Amino acid sequence: MDVLLYVAAIVAAAALVVLIVYLVTTLKAAQRTLNNAADTLANMDSQMQGITSETTELLQKTNHLADDVNQKSDKLNALFEGLKGVGETADGLNQSVRKLSAQISAAASKNQEKVAEALKWGNSIIDSFKKKKNY
Structure with missing residues (x-):
């Protein structure tokens, strides 16, 4: 029976050794994974600093x-204000020309008969000069 106890103790010790070996292997794999994660985070941190500085x-x-753009827009606003003044001046000039044209048309309409008579006299005088030249 003592042998059986020794065999059980040896089996238990062997199972404990196998368990410890698997546990150590698992812990080493976890350590490598955590090291890779730490390296990845360190790389990401340096990249984020670069991105932050570029941003x-x-x-x-x-x-x-x-x-x-704001400064140039202000300058353009001043230019457009100046052009607005030029446009208003041109509009005033157009109105003055229209008034003058209307006055001339009104005066010509009033004196239309006199103008027609003057043209007839002028044509008569020219015709008589032409006839005298031909003789």
Whole structure:
């Protein structure tokens, strides 16, 4: 019976050794996985710092560009205000020309008979000069 106890103790010790070997193997695999995860996180951290610096630089450039566009827009607004003044001046000139044209047309309509008579006299004088030249 003592032998049986020794055999049981040896089997239990062997099972314990096998269990410890598997446990050590599992823990080493877990350690490698955790090391890989730590390396991945370290790489991601350095990449995130690069992305953050590039994003900050891009934001600064965008702000500078927006300021530049605003300045140029203000300059264009001043130009358009000037053009508006030119347009108003041209409109005033057009109105003056229309009034003058209307006055001339009205005066010509009033004196239409006199103008027609003057044209007839003028044509008569020209005809008589032509006839004298031909003789």
